[in-house]
Amino acid sequence: MSSVSTPEPGGTRAVRRPRTLKNRSYQVARWLHVYTSMISLLIVLFFSVTGVVLNHPEWTFGSAETRQQVKGTLPQTWKAGSAVDWLKVTAALQKAGLKGTAGDYRADSGGDTLSFRAPGYSADVNIEPATGRYTASVDSQGWVAALGDLHRGRDAGSAWSLALDLAGYFLTLIALTGLAMLLYLKKLRLSGILTLLAGAALVGLLMKLALK
Template sequence: MVTPPKRPITMAVRLRRRTAIISRWLHIYLSMVSFAIVLFFSITGITLNHAEALGGKEKTTVVKGELPHEWLRPANEAEPDKLRIAEELRSRHKLHGAVSDFRVDDNQLEVSFKGPGYAADIFIDRDTNKYDLTETRNGFIAVINDLHKGRDTGASWSMFIDICAALLTLVSLTGLVLLFFVYKRRVSGMIVAAAGALIAYLVYLRFVP
């Protein structure tokens, strides 16, 4: 029996095989890298959607104190040293988060610290040098919900969310590319993907006010 000669592998076939290998490699390893990310945003999607039912008890602490007069009314009518005041309050009362607001009025200073599930507001009387601090902690569920939304989380966490979004986009796209190499499931897979997108769109049209 004469063995027929092997057909030469064309450039198109090589490119297709190479694409399949790279897509499979990217899909597997990106899926493993983003596993915890998917799990976190899935769980917090539920807790965020049921924030009132799952939210813990809000803990509020009220503290009074006093600051040096020269900090509040510097000589020559200069502006108060905002950084010094904010960091002194942070150190003295173990405050968290970033300074989200610092208002200077003729008779009062207002300082606000914000973080995930956290807020601290301080009102300082510039004449008596006394201040009232109200610190609010909203519990673990509120913290992870704010992390999910990127609220009061700072620039680094915002960048992390962007990276997570890019990873999940790559996972989705490489999965779609791989589907085209599974010939027996390609059509049915595309139908299911389209059906999922259509269902989401119909739910939006029908139930979202």
């Protein structure tokens, strides 16, 4: 590869050396590290804050749990013959104010039941087979509990599950590119690797103590 020269004052030309594979690799690692850090900045902040809050369940910040019962009667079309039309039942209950993902469908002579789940929210519904009257026990745990469930990915749906996967991929890429950059920094390489090993040993020790 030929060298590229650029003019300088006084008529002389400075020779620009071609970048080596090492330099190009470092530039790529730095570019990936910077931009993935910017993309996932809010994700890292969210999981950092909610992780601390989860570790201190006594911190409620004024968020209170509420429990109530919702009663009503399903429309006459909630059954198709003798079988329960769960789609119509779900739609009718959501129209009545229940939210979240419906599931745990069960139909028997003792009563037809289903549940709704969302972060920080649950509703268990019991339906009288003969009349279509229902009673829903609704438990709203507050916004702190909702953020905790989002942190854990519980009852949050497929879209949030994808967001958690992407967050994991970004954080992994940030860690690997940060390590790659460290390996290119000759003055900091040894101390950085020793710090990494010390941190890994500390985390391992804490995990061992937690599992006892």
